[in-house]
Amino acid sequence: MRLKRMSVIFGGGVFLGWGRFAGRGLTFYHIKMTEVLEQEAKNLTTHASKYTRNNPYTSTVRVNELLTGEGSEKETRHIELSLEEGMEYSPGDAVGILPENRRPVVDELIATLGFKGDERVLDHYKVEISxxxxxxxxxxxxxxSRGSVNQYSKLAPQIDGLKAMTGPDNKARAEEYCWGREFIDxxxxxxxxxxxxxxxxxxLQRLAPRMYSIASSQKMHQDNVQTTVRVVRYExxxxxxxxxxxxxLGERAPVGATMPIFLHANQNFRLPEDTSAPVIMIGPGTGIAPFRAFLEERQATGQSGDNWxxxxxxxxxxxxxxxxxxQAMHKDGVLTRLDTAFSRDQAKKIYVQDRMQEKAAELYEWLERGAYFYVCGDATRMAKDVELALLDAIAKGSNGTLDHANEYLENMKKQKRYQRDTY
Ligand SMILES: Cc1cc2nc3c(=O)[nH]c(=O)nc-3n(C[C@H](O)[C@H](O)[C@H](O)COP(=O)(O)OP(=O)(O)OC[C@H]3O[C@@H](n4cnc5c(N)ncnc54)[C@H](O)[C@@H]3O)c2cc1C
Ligand SMILES: NC(=O)c1ccc[n+]([C@@H]2O[C@H](COP(=O)([O-])OP(=O)(O)OC[C@H]3O[C@@H](n4cnc5c(N)ncnc54)[C@H](OP(=O)(O)O)[C@@H]3O)[C@@H](O)[C@H]2O)c1
Structure with a gap:
């Protein structure tokens, strides 16, 4: 391990700092890259600076449990990872995980390429490894990715099938080819x-860390960090x-296994400073994770604000x-209100925004009481639909127009009362 000065520019984001390389190096993460780098630059001056994506902590898996039942279409797991004393996080933060590719696929790829695996190569930091x-x-x-197809094609410009997938005119064809395929294909x-x-x-691009919303409060779990992970499997x-x-995480991280991790602060997703302020949380699927952390935090610190x-x-x-x-939190009063939407338990789908619409009057009343509104989970469809339902509830509740509702929401944003963490 060596201590080196880093100065790297990626997609508009700049990262500067001193770090001990664990050999994995800086990695490109396609989502929210600029914000992630900016936040990590800020973290250099905080407690979280000791371990970063470039200098991850070797954590031990303490718990790895299936949350979904047999027969579910999903495999969603609850995972607990050990932390070293001094590693701190807040509800709303994420944990970064540096994964490894599956050995059988790695072996198959190396064999298909006609190599043995013990050949020596220089990694991104010119460190020699096998x-x-x-x-x-x-x-x-x-x-x-299209980028990989492009680079691959440059190695063999004589292959027509590859040439047909490069250049701006062939973008759609390349994307169609890439969808559902990996490098081995x-x-x-x-x-x-x-x-x-x-x-x-x-x-090939660097193997990037993946972020997972933290599902625990450190006030309750001092020496570990917990996450809710949906295992992506497809044919x-x-x-x-x-x-x-x-x-x-789903297959190769049994209890006792180790895994490089780092904590990633997210100042844009925080419980209200006013502990008596009500909060409304919309968290379908794995979007539930940060709200478990919020509720544990409010419970552990005896915050008086209502929770929905x-x-x-x-x-x-x-x-x-x-x-x-x-359900226990609801019974104990920590959760003032608990509404669920199980989409496939009846012929017509019911989503969280349908429940919001049913309770629109009450929802508006909570907003008028100064409630903070949080959304976590799917960015592509859910977050947009939830925003429409929120605007609708505001318009109805205030007997106003949609323009008025938009203004109301803008005001909430300014007051940091509308926060989203979607992916
Ligand atoms: C801030 C943040 C917080 C997050 N929090 C959570 C969380 O709490 N829980 C959680 O589970 N995830 C969370 N995520 C998502 C998580 O980071 C990963 O993106 C996710 O787990 C997938 O990563 P992977 O490495 O398993 O899959 P990858 O190896 O990245 O593979 C995913 C890719 O596989 C392909 N693919 C997937 N399904 C199909 C299909 N059916 N057909 C064809 N191709 C397909 C697509 O190209 C897709 O992009 C979060 C993301 C962010 C940015
Ligand atoms: N990059 C990746 O490969 C990856 C990996 C993990 C998770 N994710 C993403 O993470 C998010 C969470 O995934 P998840 O599986 O935990 O949950 P999810 O897919 O968001 O599903 C949770 C619930 O939301 C419902 N839903 C579907 N569309 C909705 C909409 N427009 N509005 C409101 N609810 C809607 C689902 O119903 P139905 O299913 O019955 O329609 C389901 O009941 C999703 O964006 C998912 O794609 C991505």
Whole structure:
């Protein structure tokens, strides 16, 4: 391990600092990169600065339990990871996990490329490691990107099938090819292109850490951090596939296993400073995670503000994550209101925003009492639909127009009373 000065620019985000390289190096993370880097730069001056994505903490898996029932279409797990004394987080933060690719896929890829695995390569920091280690821990061999197809094609410009997927005119064709495919598919479809192991560093992106919303309050769990992870598994083009990080957590992280992690602060998703302020939380699916942390924090510190949780999943019997805990909190009064929407328990789908609409008058009354409104989970559809339902509740409650509701929401944003953590 060496101490080095880092100065890296990625997609508009700048990261400067001193760090001890654990050999994994800086990684490109496609979502929210600029914010992540800015936040990590801030973290350099806080408690979280000791361990970062470049210098992760080797955590031990304490708990890894299935939350969903047998027969569920989902595999969602509750995971607890050990922390070293001095590592601190707040509700709303995330934990970053540095995953490894699956060994059978790594071995298959190396064999398909015609290599042995013990060849020596230089990683992104010019540290010499074996090809096997590089493919397992440094390179993104999962979900194929257009960039990789492009680089691969540059190694073999004579192959027409590859040429047909490069250049601005062929973007759609390349995207269609990449969807549901991984690097192994490209190598099988167009063999003999990579002639030297080091070329993989030009073709493939770095294996990036994945973020998971923290599902616990440190006031209750001082020496560990907890998360709620949906394991990504799918079948495409005749192969069973899995997400690299969620697959690692789901399949290759039994109790006692170790895993490099770091804490990532998120100042834009925080409980109100006023502990008596009411909060409304919309958390379908794994979006529930930060709200479990919020509620534990409010319970542990005896905060007097009212709490209203909307949770949604497919089926009550199979997918009601943390059911016993939330029901106990409801019984004890920590959760003032608990509303659920199980989309597939009846012929017509019911989503969290339908429950919001049913309770629109009361929801508006809470907002008028100064409630903070939080949303976590799916960014593509859910968060937008929930915002529409919120605007509708505001318009109805205030007997106002949609323009008025938009103004009201803008005002809430200014007061940090509308916060979202979606992915
Ligand atoms: C701030 C933040 C907080 C988050 N919190 C959580 C959380 O609390 N819990 C949680 O579970 N996740 C959370 N996520 C998502 C998480 O970070 C990962 O993105 C997720 O676990 C997938 O990562 P992976 O490495 O398992 O999958 P990857 O290896 O990244 O694979 C995912 C890719 O596989 C492909 N793919 C997936 N399904 C299919 C399919 N059916 N057909 C074809 N291709 C497919 C797609 O290209 C997709 O992008 C969060 C993300 C962010 C940014
Ligand atoms: N990058 C990845 O590969 C990856 C990995 C894990 C999670 N995620 C994302 O993380 C988010 C959470 O995933 P999750 O599986 O825990 O839960 P989810 O997919 O958000 O599902 C939770 C509940 O929300 C419902 N739902 C679907 N569309 C909705 C909408 N427009 N508005 C409100 N509710 C809606 C679902 O119903 P139905 O299913 O019955 O429609 C289900 O009952 C999703 O965005 C998911 O894609 C991504």
């Amino acid at each position: 090809l096997e280690e590089a493919v397992r821990t440094r390179l993104m061999i999962g979900a194929l 490209l190598v099988k479809d167009f063999p003999g292109v990579v002639t030297a192991p080091q070329q993989l560093f030009t073709v 495409s083009h005749g192969r069973d596939r899995q997400g690299v990080a969620s697959g690692h 949780l909307f949770f949604g999943e497919q089926r009550e019997a199979l997918d009601y994550l943390y059911k016993d805990e939330f």
